[in-house]
Amino acid sequence: MKKKQIWTLEQDQDSQVIFLRSHLGRYLATDKDGKVSCEEEVPNTSCRFLLVKQSDGHWALQSEPYLRYFGGSAEYLSCFAQTIGESELWAMHLALHPQANLLSVSRKRYARLSTADDELCMDSNIPWGVDSLITLVYLDEKYSLKTCDNRFLSNDGRLVMENRPTTSFTLELKSGKLAFKDREGKFLSPTGPTGTLKSGRCSRPGKDELFDLEESHPQVVFQ
Structure with a gap:
């Protein structure tokens, strides 16, 4: 833009x-x-x-x-x-780099790809490494969350290779924070001890359904 x-x-x-x-x-x-x-x-x-x-x-x-x-x-x-x-009628298109870090407002934890559990978890204190990198894909006025291994988050928490209706979310704004609403009108939220990211039962966003997007800065390791 x-x-x-x-x-x-x-x-x-x-x-x-x-x-x-x-x-x-x-x-x-x-x-x-x-x-x-x-x-x-x-x-x-x-x-x-x-x-x-x-x-x-x-x-x-x-x-x-x-x-x-x-x-x-x-x-x-x-x-x-x-x-x-x-x-x-207007559609919101975020003016930021498509690769970002996703922070849960309620848990104060960042999203990361858990290859062991094959899911996107909200359990990272610091958004370190490529596993914490989320790509926002904007298509047909909706957003999809893409992991570093090129898979898309589905509303049931599964990671799939293709972008499909179940991986598309509309954005809502509440108190300056973002909420992701799926095609069934439910919102993404972290669930369980590791904060597995998937749609819950709420049709209105509360604190558990709110997120911040933070710019992903370059990271280096000194040896």
Whole structure:
């Protein structure tokens, strides 16, 4: 993605309100007539939006003060729609290197490939080595988690060679953290003593279903 296409999503800690900040440090805003601008250096009431999640994983952005939806075309954007249509639906594409480390918020442990158990475990104190490297594969507006041996995590916890519907997840955001929702509406979470990563029973993300993605830095060993 180009720099102009990257937006930083900031979340109000005391509510469900979000702010969208451009690469120039200015905030997306709208007025009562649906005119969209990006000139505010400090977020105000006109910059407040609500994330309206859709069942297919898309998002709609609703102006909190005016209750209109943000959308449009490549040539013209506005925030005047009273209902959600095709042009008001958005998909989140993370602007980071596809190879990252995955941290469980509840367990405070990193994901790693366990070749002995043939699963992805959330039991590493430090994301050290290639086994802790997770590749995020973005396809058809969904994400898959790929291990260092080129296998994909399925929602039942198995590692498979092919990317398939059971390995595709939509992203949800809660309190600045990420949750991965499978096609059945359930969320990935660590289970058992080793934190085996698979979909649980929850249809709403709690602390167990929340993750952080951290940049994977180069690692060296001195001998």
